[in-house]
Structure formats: structure tokens, C-alpha cells
Amino acid sequence: MVSISIRVGLLICLIASITLAFHSTFAKPDRRFPLPEHLHVIQNVSVIQIDNEPTNISHIVFGIAGSSNTWHSRSNYSKLWWNPDTCRGFAWLDKRPGDFKSDHMIIPYKISKGWTRFRHVHSASAVRIARIVYESFRLGLPNVRWFVMGDDDTVFFPENLVTVLGKYDHNQLYYIGGNSESVEQDLMHCFDMAFGGGGIAISYALAVRLAQIMDSSAHPLAPLVSLHHLDQLDSLFPDQSQMHSLRKLISAYHLDPARIVQQSVCYDHRRKWSISISWGYTIQIYTSLVIIADLQMPFQTFKTWRSSSDGPFTFNTRWLNPDECQQPSIFFLDQVRKVGSGSVTTYKRYYGKEGKNCKRADGEVQRIKVSVLKLDSEYWQNVPRRQCCQIMNGGSIKDGNVHIRIRKCRAQETITI
Numbered sequence: 001m002v003s004i005s006i007r008v009g010l011l012i013c014l015i016a017s018i019t020l021a022f023h024s025t026f027a028k029p030d031r032r033f034p035l036p037e038h039l040h041v042i043q044n045v046s047v048i049q050i051d052n053e054p055t056n057i058s059h060i061v062f063g064i065a066g067s068s069n070t071w072h073s074r075s076n077y078s079k080l081w082w083n084p085d086t087c088r089g090f091a092w093l094d095k096r097p098g099d100f101k102s103d104h105m106i107i108p109y110k111i112s113k114g115w116t117r118f119r120h121v122h123s124a125s126a127v128r129i130a131r132i133v134y135e136s137f138r139l140g141l142p143n144v145r146w147f148v149m150g151d152d153d154t155v156f157f158p159e160n161l162v163t164v165l166g167k168y169d170h171n172q173l174y175y176i177g178g179n180s181e182s183v184e185q186d187l188m189h190c191f192d193m194a195f196g197g198g199g200i201a202i203s204y205a206l207a208v209r210l211a212q213i214m215d216s217s218a219h220p221l222a223p224l225v226s227l228h229h230l231d232q233l234d235s236l237f238p239d240q241s242q243m244h245s246l247r248k249l250i251s252a253y254h255l256d257p258a259r260i261v262q263q264s265v266c267y268d269h270r271r272k273w274s275i276s277i278s279w280g281y282t283i284q285i286y287t288s289l290v291i292i293a294d295l296q297m298p299f300q301t302f303k304t305w306r307s308s309s310d311g312p313f314t315f316n317t318r319w320l321n322p323d324e325c326q327q328p329s330i331f332f333l334d335q336v337r338k339v340g341s342g343s344v345t346t347y348k349r350y351y352g353k354e355g356k357n358c359k360r361a362d363g364e365v366q367r368i369k370v371s372v373l374k375l376d377s378e379y380w381q382n383v384p385r386r387q388c389c390q391i392m393n394g395g396s397i398k399d400g401n402v403h404i405r406i407r408k409c410r411a412q413e414t415i416t417i
């Protein structure tokens with residue numbers, strides 16, 4: 001009985017703190033990675049006890065905010081990341097979805113009973129999150145350190161999520177994350193503004209980079225933990241459905257989780273080219289030498305979510321030349337192959353609307369092959385350093401192919417023009 005009332009007390013504290021947390025974030029990450037704003041991560045307060053085993057996936061309970069109307073299509077997102085053997089959690093729906101057959105590859109759903117309980121909370125999203133926390137907590141699953149809440153069109157990268165949560169001490173009280181709707185710029189809505197097909201390609205490329213930047217605005221290097229609002233976003237790969245795109249990205253993720261969409265930059269000094277690699281996703285070639293600080297900055301091909309204005313954003317953006325032929329060449333992930341303890345990924349040139357009409361100094365390059373050793377997840381435990389990359393075979397282009405190797409920087413080696 002005592003334990004029950006303590007639990008209820010904790011629960012009330014928790015709900016109170018969640019409501020509070022919509023306006024403030026308790027956690028002050030220093031050398032920890034900040035979590036994306038759109039994830040609500042709440043600690044199981046009753047694990048404040050001696051347990052110093054490293055955090056693993058079994059310590060997390062996922063709570064997905066869903067609706068019976070959209071669960072038919074959106075449940076498919078969970079197939080991409082949900083591992084029924086290791087993950088714990090539920091999607092919480094308002095009512096039973098009609099004519100829906102779940103299978104074990106989909107996160108199981110439960111019907112939420114907390115709808116009326118929180119009706120006096122004003123913000124709809126506060127209600128949603130409070131409800132899911134309440135329901136997840138009430139399940140009383142053993143050995144839960146973290147509750148991770150997200151919307152139903154979110155894809156998680158669980159290995160990286162574990163890495164990030166592992167940096168927080170689960171013996172202290174944290175509420176990490178925020179209310180996505182209150183943070184306008186949190187939404188990376190990529191518009192293909194005035195640029196037609198070619199512009200689309202750039203905005204595709206940026207969707208993920210952008211997500212990453214948002215997710216790590218306080219830290220230039222951080223693992224990709226999740227992608228969200230996938231239903232509102234253009235497909236990540238051109239000419240492919242969002243589902244197909246995500247499967248492709250995730251196939252690379254499975255080979256090298258810690259490296260997914262991490263940026264590497266190499267320079268071809270002889271030709272004066274800059275090559276920016278977002279591993280597992282895209283490569284861009286600039287036929288000029290561009291400093292790394294500029295390459296890290298996203299192009300402005302998107303607008304703020306609610307007001308559809310050109311800013312302000314919480315990060316700097318750079319101007320994109322509307323002339324497609326003046327934009328950098330873009331290559332999208334094509335194939336993924338495990339080789340020994342590493343991988344070879346290939347990226348294929350994407351022709352935008354202008355197609356082959358653009359005369360490009362790098363036009364000869366059709367495919368880029370990138371070989372790299374798997375990044376140890378320990379990499380994120382230390383102060384992460386960008387890796388170096390090297391253009392192989394003296395930069396020669398054979399049958400349209402260029403070969404690049406990403407590797408640890410040597411002592412004294414720096415990435416500069």
C-alpha cells in the first residue's frame with residue numbers, strides 16, 4: 001500500500017513536471033548530447049537506486065502517440081525501427097482502428113484511457129504527451145530507466161538513442177526534450193520553393209542534414225537519434241516513396257549506426273573541388289574550395305513551419321543559387337555493402353530538372369564509392385572528432401567512378417582547404 005501511494009505520488013509529480021517542462025527543460029546537457037526537441041524523454045523516477053550497469057535498449061519504453069484514423073498507414077513507420085525482440089513499448093491510440101491487422105513487426109498498440117483525465121490541460125499536445133506518460137508509467141514494467149515519447153510518424157535510430165541516453169545519468173531526474181509545436185523552427189518542413197526538380201534534390205539532401213542540425217544545435221557532432229514529421233516531409237530520396245527512401249537509409253544505418261548521415265569533407269586540391277559526404281545518404285561536389293564551416297550550413301530551401309516565412313531559424317543558412325546549373329552536383333545513396341569490418345556505399349549522380357543540360361566541370365563523375373571502417377559507438381563516448389577523407393587513386397575518374405575512403409585523421413592532420 002505504501003509503495004502504491006509512493007508510486008501515485010511520483011506519478012503526480014511526474015505529470016506536474018511534464019506540464020512544467022513544456023516551457024522549460026530541466027536537463028542542462030554539458031558534454032552530453034542534447035536530444036531532439038520533438039522527443040519527450042522521461043525518467044522512471046523509481047530507479048533512483050544503485051544500478052550502474054550501462055544503459056541498453058531494454059531500459060527504454062517507447063510511447064508512440066497515434067490515432068486510430070491514421071494508424072493504418074503510419075504503423076508502417078514502426079516496422080522500420082521496431083525490433084520486437086529487444087524493444088519495449090506501445091502505440092497509444094484513441095480507439096481500436098477498424099479493419100487493422102497488426103503483426104509482430106509493428107509496435108503493438110493499446111487503447112489509451114487517459115483522454116478525459118487530462119482534459120483540463122490546455123495545450124492539445126500537452127494532453128497527448130501527459131496521457132502517454134501516464135499510460136506507459138501505469139504499465140509498471142520492470143527495469144525501465146527512460147520513457148521515450150514520439151509521434152507516430154517518427155522513425156527512431158535505437159542504437160544511437162541508447163548511446164545518447166547512456167550519457168545521461170539515469171539516477172538523476174531529467175526531462176529532456178520539448179514541445180515540438182511550441183518551437184516553430186523545430187519543424188523541418190522542406191519546401192521545394194522556386195527551384196523545380198533540381199531544387200527538390202537539394203531540399204531532399206537537406207532534410208536529413210537539417211534534422212540532424214536541429215537535433216544537435218548545441219553540438220555540431222551528434223548521432224542521429226530520430227527523424228520526425230516524415231509524413232509532412234518530401235521523400236528523402238527523389239523519385240522514391242518515403243517508405244522506400246527510409247528503407248534505403250536504414251539499410252546503411254544497419255551497417256554503421258553511429259555514422260549514419262555524419263558529414264565528412266574532402267578536398268581535391270588539384271581540381272579545386274570540395275566534396276561533402278553525408279554518409280549513407282548523399283554526396284555533394286562543389287567545383288570550388290568551400291570552407292568546412294560553410295559546408296556545414298544548410299541551404300535555405302525550407303521555410304518556418306507555421307508562418308511559412310523565410311526565418312528566423314535557430315541556425316544560419318546559406319543562400320542557394322536558383323540556377324540549377326550553379327548548384328553543387330548531388331549524388332544519392334544507391335548501394336550498400338558490408339565489407340569485412342566496414343562498408344562500401346555507392347552514390348549515384350542525380351540529375352534534376354535541367355537534366356544533362358548543365359555543363360559541369362565535374363560532369364564526368366557518375367558514381368562515387370565510399371569505403372570506411374565501421375564507426376565504434378565508443379566514438380560518441382569521447383569528444384567526437386570529424387574523420388578525414390581521402391580521394392583514392394590520385395583522384396582519377398575511371399568509367400565515371402570516383403573512390404573515396406573515410407578514415408581517422410592522422411596526428412596533426414586537419415581538414416582544411
Ligand SMILES: *[C@@H]1O[C@H](CO)[C@@H](O)[C@H](O)[C@H]1NC(C)=O
Pocket residue numbers: 053054055056057058059
Ligand atoms: C541490459 O542491461 C541489463 C542490466 O541493467 C542486463 O541485465 C541485460 O542483459 C542487458 N540487455 C542487453 C540486451 O544487453
Ligand SMILES: *[C@@H]1O[C@H](CO)[C@@H](O)[C@H](O)[C@H]1NC(C)=O
Pocket residue numbers: 072073074076243
Ligand atoms: C502499410 O502496410 C499495410 C500492410 O501492413 C498496407 O496494407 C498499407 O498499404 C501500407 N500503407 C502505406 C501507406 O504504406
Ligand SMILES: *[C@@H]1O[C@H](CO)[C@@H](O)[C@H](O)[C@H]1NC(C)=O
Pocket residue numbers: 044045046047136137138139140141142143144145
Ligand atoms: C521503475 O523501475 C523500477 C526498478 O527497476 C521498477 O520496479 C518499476 O516497475 C519501474 N516503474 C515503471 C513505471 O516502469
